[in-house]
Amino acid sequence: xxxxxxxPTHLIKTRGQQVTLRCSPKSGHDTVSWYQQALGQGPQFIFxxxxxxxxxxxxxxxxxxxxxxxxxxxxxxxxxxxxxxxxLYLCASSLGLAANYGYTFGSGTRLTVV
Amino acid sequence: AQSVTQPxxxxxxxxxxxxELRCNYSYGATPYLFWYVQSPGxxxxxxxxxxxxxxxxxxIKGFEAEFKRSQSSFNLRKPSVHWSDAAEYFCxxxxxxxxxxxxxxxxxxxxxx
Numbered sequence: 001x002x003x004x005x006x007x008p009t010h011l012i013k014t015r016g017q018q019v020t021l022r023c024s025p026k027s028g029h030d031t032v033s034w035y036q037q038a039l040g041q042g043p044q045f046i047f048x049x050x051x052x053x054x055x056x057x058x059x060x061x062x063x064x065x066x067x068x069x070x071x072x073x074x075x076x077x078x079x080x081x082x083x084x085x086x087x088l089y090l091c092a093s094s095l096g097l098a099a100n101y102g103y104t105f106g107s108g109t110r111l112t113v114v
Numbered sequence: 115a116q117s118v119t120q121p122x123x124x125x126x127x128x129x130x131x132x133x134e135l136r137c138n139y140s141y142g143a144t145p146y147l148f149w150y151v152q153s154p155g156x157x158x159x160x161x162x163x164x165x166x167x168x169x170x171x172x173x174i175k176g177f178e179a180e181f182k183r184s185q186s187s188f189n190l191r192k193p194s195v196h197w198s199d200a201a202e203y204f205c206x207x208x209x210x211x212x213x214x215x216x217x218x219x220x221x222x223x224x225x226x227x
Contacts, residue, residue: 004157015146033213037128042204042217043158056214087214090157100213101146 004106032074072074118218135190137205
């Protein structure tokens with residue numbers, strides 16, 4: 001039974017560019033949440049997708065957007081990249097909303113902005 | 115404001131020694147509390163969680179944590195540390211009707227033989 005799969009594993013982008021990160025949830029899960037983990041920091045909640053809609057959002061600018069597909073996979077898009085967007089981006093899947101945090105985390109995508 | 119404080123950035127212990135990692139939280143509603151572990155290049159693995167009931171919770175890998183409401187704390191303990199416990203440990207808080215977790219900045223654990 002596959003866990004959460006994230007791609008790519010590592011990515012280097014230039015300031016001002018756009019990036020798309022992908023996440024396939026654990027089999028049987030239908031909800032995807034995204035977290036940003038800057039170096040030396042704890043993860044910060046970006047947003048959550050359920051039934052192809054954004055359900056909750058953290059304190060992130062509109063440059064951060066997402067999408068969820070009918071097969072429950074999800075994309076995180078970041079526009080106009082800044083150096084400060086360099087971080088590990090973690091995807092977490094779960095079943096349903098407010099389901100007592102039954103998260104399964106992926107290993108993350110390491111984004112470096114130069 | 116909702117926040118989690120892990121006052122120890124880095125802790126070093128000898129293998130076989132006991133361990134306590136500190137966590138204090140601030141949360142406006144009834145807190146749900148968690149400890150996660152992260153090894154290099156890996157995602158987060160849940161060690162244990164507290165929602166309600168018995169304030170001493172047991173987790174995986176021999177870890178336990180105690181919820182103390184009066185102190186707004188949820189410290190993680192292990193009686194005898196193994197070299198494989200070396201990792202980054204994160205305390206987190208959440209609540210009912212939300213899936214948003216608020217994490218602390220983490221404590222890096224080093225274990226010497």
